[in-house]
Amino acid sequence: MTKIISSGSVQSALQTLLFSNDTLQKTQERVTSGYKIASAADNSGYWSTATNLKSDGNVLSSVGDALNLGASKADTAYEAVSSMIDVVDQIMTQLTTAYETGADRGQINNAMDALKENLYTIAQAATFSGDNWLFNSSEQLPAEKSVPFxxxxxxxxxxxxEYLSVNTTETTMVDTNDASRGLMTAGMDASARDGDPSSTPREYxxxxxxxxxxASGTEISVSDATTREELDDMVYVVGQLSVKLNQLGSSLGTMSNRMDQQTTFVSSLKxxxxxxxxxLVDANMEEESTRLTAYKTQRDLAVEVVSMANNHRRSLAGLFG
Structure with missing residues (x-):
């Protein structure tokens, strides 16, 4: 008992109590905030480095948002072109059917009209964030569209x-202001299939x-009056449209892939x-929780020692007072 209440024991207990309260408070702050370095006062070097990294991370977040926006525009155009390729293939099938003897060309033309309406709708709907690479109704067609990649x-x-640019003369499918600027609305010379550059132009x-x-020329359609020569011309033109659509789809797919790679890289870097x-700055919550329990126990023991010493002195004072 003498050792417990000696002045040295009491002094040691008081020092332990002060230390425990101080460390307990700091540990409690780290547990509450989740940071072991919450300000420059904790560790100026680590705090400065972490602050710079956070700033760079915020910039990368903005870069990632811009890349995602550009990639979404490219993806929208790509998906629309892919759908248009399927529709044009169906139109080619209808034209091929028109060659058959006894084919109902009236029904074939109705089916083609529905497919052409689908092409128009697809091009018009291929809009993302107010930007449409396939459909134009403006008097002036911009020379190119640019997206960050x-x-x-x-x-x-x-x-x-850094930006990628796409040529609008290659991406515009429908132009309601000037038909000659849209791949689907412009006339195409079918005389090229003859292999004779001096042939009289036959535009469709x-x-x-x-x-x-x-547009100049004749709209692609069939009727009982359509000749085999005209059918050959129309099949040739639709075939050329299909080739150009496939080339555009390939270009857009490559662009989209490059942008996806950059987006993934930026996300990984962030x-x-x-x-x-x-x-650098986050606290290890498991370690801090363990410390918090230990410091509380240490403080409680110190409080108990001081309390026992005080009670003992009061008892002595009562005996000799």
């Missing part, structure tokens, strides 16, 4: 976006979009930065 970081740390177009400046920040 990657980013560049220079030696000073400044980040800038697939869609009549009621353009302000209409995750890496977040992990680095976490390693």
């Amino acid at each position: 990657s980013f560049h970081k220079n030696v000073s740390g400044a980040i800038s976006l 177009y697939l869609l009549d979009a009621q353009s302000s400046n209409p 995750d890496s930065m977040d992990k680095s920040v976490s390693r």
